[in-house]
Amino acid sequence: MPFGCLTLGEKKDYNNPSEVTDKYDLGQIVKSEEFCEIFRAKDKNTLKMFTCKKFLKKDGRKVRKAAKNEIQILKMVKHHNILQLVDVFETRKEYFLFLELATGREVFDWILDQGYYSERDTSNVVRQVLEAVAYLHSQRIVHRNLKLENLVYFNRLKHSKIVISDFHLAKLENGLIKDPCGTPEYLAPEVVGRQRYGRPVDCWAIGVIMYILLSGNPPFYDEMEDDDYDNHDKNLFRKILSGDYEFDSPYWDDISDSVEQDQRLTAQEAINHEWISGNAASDKNIRDGVCGQIEKNFAKAKWKKAVRVTTMMKRLRAPEHSDSGASSPVPGASAGPVTPSNTPVPSADAPEGTPASTEVSVTLQVPDSQNPPTIITPDSPSQPGPAPEEPEAEPLERCNGDAAAPLQTPPQTQEDQNG
Secondary structure, X not given: OOOOOOOOOOOOOOOOHHHHHHHEEEEEXXXXXXXXXXXXXXXXXXXXXXXXXXXXXXXXXXXXXXXHHHHHHHOOOOOOOEOOEEEEEEOXXXXXXXXXXXXXOEHHHHHHHOOOOEHHHHHHHHHHHHHHHHHHHHOOEEOOOOOHHHEEEOOOOOOOOEEEOXXXXXXXXXXXXXXXXXXXXXXXXXXXXXXXXXXXXXXXXHHHHHHHHHHOOOXXXXXXXXXXXXXXHHHHHHHHHHOOOOOOOOOOOOOOHHHOOOOOOOHHHHHOOHHHHOOOOOOOEOHHHHHHHHHHHHOOHHHHHHOOOEXXXXXXXXXXXXXXXXXXXXXXXXXXXXXXOOOOOOOOOOOOOOOOOOOOOOOXXXXXXXXXXXXXXXXXXXXXXXXXXXXXOOOOEOOOOOOOOOOEOOOOOHHHHOO
């Protein structure tokens, strides 16, 4: 059996820790994340290297839930731009997930190393992300945490593919979703406004990614210099709700008009756009401007701290938009009819700290100053429509030694019930 095995049965048939160490050599911790520790692991038989994510059950219910969720989602997907799950084990104390090892650099690092960087390079990166997201959306999966830090090159070859990682916040869309989560700077207005939401939030996040790749600036950013992150988030969320960002000079002077877009496209619609799949993206070298802004903005400790996963968010009280926006039951509700246009795709933003007024992404619409921003979703099967409240996640099914096999969640222990 190629898949080591997470056997979860009604009698809590755990793996013995020795099953993990008999098959894999685990190296030192490469990275510690909010929910897990990440190692490099070597298969003792094949000598092939993998990434190992270890979730400690003692760290609480949220960690256990994140592990089970990532296992469930990754066992459902198979796409060349998504890191594949290879092996899973559950012991009494841990979950071990073994995934393909991406040896390439993060997109940020790749850009900084280039002597020449153009719109066409951005278009190539965004196209691969869109293809992966269109696939996820076709499976009714919402990633919910798309960001540059989760985009890496699979290897260091010149034409390496981009792969998406980090699926512990991904969710099956059974009706509209209501629990807010994600990384603050990439959150869509409907999430910030505590409205129910669906797959369009991923398209918003891709727009934020694209904005940064084209300008080196985050579209929504709070310039406060103190470490009051609650206040930082409130200011940031006000800007997101009001569409407060710009396309300022000189950072956008070299970006062609064809990337400006005032509607939220679906991932598939964006793929079909000429800026992504055609020849509309410019070949002009924009490396110096973009890299200068990346180094200025993203070297800041504040941004690095701010780019964090938020699983629980406080409701915004100060902005006028917040309460009215939250009252809308459907994020796709529109202030007026809008149909997909043939105008260019997503776009980016203004220099660090500059406000703006439209909406980012491969998708969205400028909010009216008197009304909360509304998300325009083309009438397409890939967009969520009104639906009953999202039910609790269905139990995972049993895994019998194959990565594609379902996984069954064992009965709750007293530990689970107590959180």
